[in-house]
Amino acid sequence: MAYDRKIDDVWSFRTADTKEFTHCYHNYPAMMIPQVARRLLDVYAPAGKLELVLDPYVGSGTTLVESSLKGIRSIGIDLNPLARFISKVKTTHYDLNLITKGIAYIVTGIILYNPADVINTDFSRISNSTFWYTEETLYKLSYISQLISRLDHSIQDFFLLCLSETVREVSFTRNGEFKRYKMSEKQLEKFNPDVFNTFEKKVQRNLKGLEAFNVTDDRDLAEVYDFNSSKCIPSDIIAEGSVDMVVTSPPYGDSHTTVAYGQFSRWANEWFNFDNAKTLDRLLMGGVISKEVRFRTESIHSELESIKEQDEKRYYEVISFLNDYWDSIQNVAKLIRKGGRVCYVVGNRRVKNIQINLDYFTAEMFEKCGFVHEITIVREIPNKRMPSKNSPTNKTGETAVTMTNEYIVILTKK
Ligand SMILES: C[S@@+](CC[C@H](N)C(=O)[O-])C[C@H]1O[C@@H](n2cnc3c(N)ncnc32)[C@H](O)[C@@H]1O
Numbered sequence: 001m002a003y004d005r006k007i008d009d010v011w012s013f014r015t016a017d018t019k020e021f022t023h024c025y026h027n028y029p030a031m032m033i034p035q036v037a038r039r040l041l042d043v044y045a046p047a048g049k050l051e052l053v054l055d056p057y058v059g060s061g062t063t064l065v066e067s068s069l070k071g072i073r074s075i076g077i078d079l080n081p082l083a084r085f086i087s088k089v090k091t092t093h094y095d096l097n098l099i100t101k102g103i104a105y106i107v108t109g110i111i112l113y114n115p116a117d118v119i120n121t122d123f124s125r126i127s128n129s130t131f132w133y134t135e136e137t138l139y140k141l142s143y144i145s146q147l148i149s150r151l152d153h154s155i156q157d158f159f160l161l162c163l164s165e166t167v168r169e170v171s172f173t174r175n176g177e178f179k180r181y182k183m184s185e186k187q188l189e190k191f192n193p194d195v196f197n198t199f200e201k202k203v204q205r206n207l208k209g210l211e212a213f214n215v216t217d218d219r220d221l222a223e224v225y226d227f228n229s230s231k232c233i234p235s236d237i238i239a240e241g242s243v244d245m246v247v248t249s250p251p252y253g254d255s256h257t258t259v260a261y262g263q264f265s266r267w268a269n270e271w272f273n274f275d276n277a278k279t280l281d282r283l284l285m286g287g288v289i290s291k292e293v294r295f296r297t298e299s300i301h302s303e304l305e306s307i308k309e310q311d312e313k314r315y316y317e318v319i320s321f322l323n324d325y326w327d328s329i330q331n332v333a334k335l336i337r338k339g340g341r342v343c344y345v346v347g348n349r350r351v352k353n354i355q356i357n358l359d360y361f362t363a364e365m366f367e368k369c370g371f372v373h374e375i376t377i378v379r380e381i382p383n384k385r386m387p388s389k390n391s392p393t394n395k396t397g398e399t400a401v402t403m404t405n406e407y408i409v410i411l412t413k414k
Contacts, residue, residue, distance in 0.1 A: 001298040003363040003373050005407065011036065011379035021065060021216070022090040024209040026165050028060035028083065029178045029259045032249045032345055036379070036408070037066040040247050044374075044410055046341040054243045056229040056250075056332050059261075061087030063247045064222040071217055075238060076224045079283055081274035082164065082265035084224045089161040091222035093214050099158060102151045103203060106159065109147040110196045118143050126270045127278065131182070132171045140195035141167055141271070158210070160272070162202040168267035170195050178264040226275075229328040230285055233335065243335045245343070250328075252347035252358055254286025254321045285328065286321025293319055295326040299360035310352045318351055326365050333369035336413045341374075342366060344409045359407035371411035379406050 013035040023034050041053070050072060055063040058076030060083060067074035068091050076087045118139045123129040129138060141163070148159045170193040174181045183191060227233050255261050262269075262280030269277035281287055297304070308315040336342060346358040363373045381404065 001360070001364065003299070003360055003376055003409075005359070005376045005378050007378040009380075011039065011377055011408065019209075021069065021213045022206075022209045023062065023065060025090050025206050026060060026086045026161055028086060029261055029264050030249065030251075030347075031060050032062040034062055034066055036345060037063045037247050038069075040343045040408070040410075041066060041070060041072070041245070044245075044341055044343055046244055046339055046412065048244075048339055050244045052242060052244050054238065054246045054332070054335060055248045056233070056246065056328060057248050058087050058224065059083050059249070061090045061222070061224075064091050064224070065213075066247075068221045069213075069216050071219075072221065074222045075243075076222060077227045077229050077233065078224070079226065079228055079276075080261055080265055080269075080280060081226070081272075081276070082268045083261070084226055085157070085164065085268075085272075085274075086161065087222065087224045089157050091224075092157070092220050093218050094155050094158045094210060096211065096214060098152050098155045099207065099210065102155050102159060103207070105151060106144070106147045106203070107200065109143075110200070113140070113143060113196070115139050115143075119146055125273050132173065132267075137170050137193065137195055141170070144196070144199055158206070159203065162199055162206055164268040164272070165202055166195065166199045167271045168264075169193065169198055171267055173267070178260045180263045180266065228283070229331060230324040231327070231331075233331050238335050240334045241337045243340060244337060245341050246332060246336065247343045249345040250325065251285055251321075252349050253351075254317060255281035255284045256287070257317060257351075258349060285324040286317065288320065289316055290320045290323060291316055292323070294323040295365065297322075297361060297364060299364040300357050303354050303356055306354050307352050314351055318356065322361065325361075329362070329365045330369060333366060333371065333413070338413055340413045342371065342409075342411050342413075346407050346409060348405070348407060359409050362409045363411060366409075366411045371413050374410045374412055376410070377408040379408065380404065381406050 013033060016033065016035045018033045020034065053063060053067040053072055053074040055076045058064060058078045061076055064074045064076045064087050078084050120142050121139065123138050144163055148156050148163065151159065172183050172188060174183050225237060252258055260281060261284060265280065266277055269280065276283060304315065304318065307318060344362050346362055348355050348357050348359060359376050363376065367373060
């Protein structure tokens, strides 16, 4: 059982600027590129109205920003507090006059920095703080927080998001990895981050993004919620049949064996004392192993059986993710109106060298919920921020290229 795929180079966007508007604000693992969300909203908008867009795994809010740019109301859901924070800030039209005053206040404060003026020197909320930071860095970060706390309330989040990226970058974590690995001794010798400069550069970069974003509209059209899309999406917040279109990119496996959203976000989540900072990866899809199979699939049945024959543990890891994914599809499907459309951008990873066609599984599961498959577009991933290599056999040191294409699965509700 297969679903039609169409390779289409139009969707590659090899030379596109992926950091326009507020898309430049903050790094996040496996970001969708804005051009994909934009084109989906343009080309695959459902017949009739397009007034409410949903992203049930909102991550850094790409879909919400693109919906806002088109003047469409949108709702994002994510279990990761950092993801929600990024999404909220990226879709808020902060007052530029206040922001400019805020920048002047912070720049002056930084010039006058004296460690003796730092008020909060309790870093106990940050696990192993002295393993990851020098004392000088911790003091400077705390001082920036202090300066931000004195700004007008309505603009503090804009600056806190710049701090959020800074806390990770000036730590001893290895650059370019999502997991929490400390730099080698050799790297540490050369590493001497300029905390204030790192922060100020982000403020300037994000200011440019905000200026461009504010020109387009002045209404804040996005809402963000902390639901578990696999468990329950409350109908008093999103009524059944109220959503016109879903544009999303779900995880393609559990956080432990694929992309470690929780580990990547822990720097900021701990710094801001956000919920579940230490336990996030276990809460995300596939985070808890179960031996029960809650779905029936024809489209990837033989692949799953082959994995089971080779390695039962890996099989149940995959099943646990697919269970949660199937639950979340049922929750999302209910929210879509008749004639509404879902666009899922998925990756097909390999486990034990067997490709798991998550695009087939996605189409099959939505069809069980009353949707018809329109098309699956295959696009090459030119520069998506995800590990190009990891270990499909789960053995340390063994690598294989696991992802080259992305699959955009498009279905319409009957
Ligand atoms: C591929 S990322 C989304 C990236 C996003 N499209 C962007 O452009 O940044 C998938 C997201 O799903 C979230 N997630 C995983 N399991 C979830 C669940 N059960 N409920 C809600 N969100 C979940 C993760 O925290 C992560 O942010």
